[in-house]
């Protein structure tokens with residue numbers, strides 16, 4: 001299976017700066033591989049400091065024209081982009097399965113999910129309201145207006161190669177900002193295909209610029225040091241997020257940081273067991289466990305523990321491991337060798353620390369980057385596997401006695417992105433939801449992200465929100481106008 005399956009106009013082997021498709025000045029390239037087979041898929045330019053500066057120049061020059069357009073006009077262009085994405089949904093999904101590995105049903109879902117942000121912000125951009133305040137004295141009037149923050153930089157990860165980009169570009173453009181995007185070097189083709197469709201939609205030159213690079217640290221440094229970039233939106237690991245936070249201090253940039261998580265998935269004794277099992281499977285195993293909101297620890301109350309484990313095991317053993325291009329596949333590979341080695345090491349360490357293997361536990365014969373879906377029981381909050389982000393198809397189960405213990409374990413982490421719990425008690429729903437120190441809580445629900453809701457974390461999982469009206473506000477500044485001398 002190769003890239004020949006994809007509509008060739010969507011396969012771009014170039015970055016995009018100031019409306020031009022371009023190579024690295026050095027001529028260097030990065031090879032991109034299919035994680036399911038190890039096959040090389042193609043190459044993209046390995047750009048660096050010079051090209052990043054050129055992209056910032058382009059975005060700066062395009063800012064005045066783009067921000068001066070009426071929101072309705074920007075909305076028309078965003079909507080045209082959305083329509084083209086929907087038209088090319090199958091090709092975008094195929095391209096993403098080839099470079100990222102997740103099964104086609106999931107990449108089709110991501111294309112729709114990613115596009116939903118463009119549709120939403122095409123509309124929401126028209127609703128950037130100011131305020132008129134009750135003035136403190138009779139001769140004054142006080143109001144505020146919302147204005148685009150300026151040129152934005154976006155750095156995105158490989159686990160959602162489409163949606164993590166649209167979640168940033170769509171609100172930025174709707175607000176009137178221009179942008180420089182650096183996608184992950186693992187999955188640049190999905191990003192460049194979106195760029196090609198944005199160009200086709202008529203979004204003007206310089207409004208979106210895309211840099212492909214293997215020199216993330218150097219490119220990140222240029223983006224954070226340049227005072228023309230007024231906002232940085234980053235999705236990725238907490239480690240890199242902290243670095244970028246520190247680097248952004250010098251120019252006091254506004255930041256959106258969508259970082260790592262350690263999501264607890266709590267099943268109380270009174271839960272609907274079938275719903276909890278289905279929710280745990282989808283939350284834990286979609287994208288082979290490589291989502292920032294994946295259940296990382298499954299906490300199950302004493303009374304329901306053994307019944308849950310038995311049903312969960314049966315459901316997990318139904319997962320079909322294989323190449324994401326096969327229709328039957330429900331679990332694809334992980335992204336690269338370092339990822340699978342880390343996952344295998346975590347499972348071994350957990351067992352050496354006292355966890356018991358229920359199913360899986362080793363690499364899968366489907367290929368070098370496939371790991372068998374795994375369940376571990378007897379896990380405690382002290383074990384390494386309960387404290388680190390697993391980012392793989394491994395479900396550690398922790399047994400607990402009562403609500404207070406579950407909440408203590410759940411909150412015992414520096415992360416605070418997503419949490420989930422299952423119960424039929426409405427008192428418990430309120431008490432537990434309020435006690436969890438997380439930015440998002442799924443209640444009897446294993447999937448919570450969509451364009452209408454504010455997605456984001458607290459504590460070391462980041463700051464800022466993507467989606468909803470808050471996602472637009474994050475790309476705007478409030479300007480207060482004080483009018484005096486009113487007689």
Ligand code: NAP
Nearest residue numbers: 156157158183184185216217220236237240258259260292
């Ligand atoms: P990562 O290593 O932090 O990489 C994310 C992005 O940052 C990539 O584009 C990467 O480039 C770039 N990067 C790496 N080092 C950099 C540096 N020193 N300066 C500037 N940019 C740098 O994370 P990942 O492994 O790709 O993604 C997985 C992580 O993302 C997980 O922790 C996951 O929880 C998190 N995530 C969070 C959310 C959320 O919404 N909270 C959503 C998805 C993922 P290269 O890839 O080219 O090296």
